[in-house]
Amino acid sequence: MALGIDYARQDCSLARALELVGERWTMLIVRDCFFGVRRFGDFQLHLDISKAVLAQRLGALVDAGLLERQARALEGGHDDYVPTAALEALWPAVFALSYWGEEQTAKPAGKRRRFLHAPCGTDLGHLGMCPECGVAPGPHDIDTDVGPGYDPDTRSDEVSMQLRTRRRLLVPLR
Numbered sequence: 001m002a003l004g005i006d007y008a009r010q011d012c013s014l015a016r017a018l019e020l021v022g023e024r025w026t027m028l029i030v031r032d033c034f035f036g037v038r039r040f041g042d043f044q045l046h047l048d049i050s051k052a053v054l055a056q057r058l059g060a061l062v063d064a065g066l067l068e069r070q071a072r073a074l075e076g077g078h079d080d081y082v083p084t085a086a087l088e089a090l091w092p093a094v095f096a097l098s099y100w101g102e103e104q105t106a107k108p109a110g111k112r113r114r115f116l117h118a119p120c121g122t123d124l125g126h127l128g129m130c131p132e133c134g135v136a137p138g139p140h141d142i143d144t145d146v147g148p149g150y151d152p153d154t155r156s157d158e159v160s161m162q163l164r165t166r167r168r169l170l171v172p173l174r
Contacts (some may be wrong), residue, residue: 117137
């Protein structure tokens with residue numbers, strides 16, 4: 001028996017949110033959008049996802065208003081997938097889930113990835129707050145970098161290589 005694709009009998013905001021972003025590939029695409037991935041080929045390379053599944057998930061995110069397709073002026077026929085304000089508003093949930101995942105699957109060497117308040121360089125706490133400044137910065141004010149638990153032997157694709165250096169969230173790769 002096939003699983004349903006929606007939660008029509010659930011009158012719940014969480015169920016509605018899960019219909020938009022609750023599928024595992026979708027959340028990884030969302031994560032990569034925050035990391036600056038914009039190109040179809042880069043998503044496919046970094047996620048090891050089939051073209052058909054990726055096209056379907058990106059299309060669903062566009063239809064939901066979380067991403068916009070923008071044609072690249074210099075490379076005819078190709079589009080970038082650009083986060084909208086609605087996707088940016090999802091950042092606190094993405095951060096919380098990432099932080100929780102880091103805690104539940106901790107490595108002895110430490111965190112795999114760090115999120116820092118860009119103006120002061122302080123690691124964000126578990127609620128996404130900067131302990132130094134007392135603010136919860138939005139994604140435009142957050143840098144990401146690998147942490148001491150990052151395993152450089154896990155991936156060597158071009159996207160992963162670019163994500164090994166400190167960079168601002170939402171700034172497009174390349």
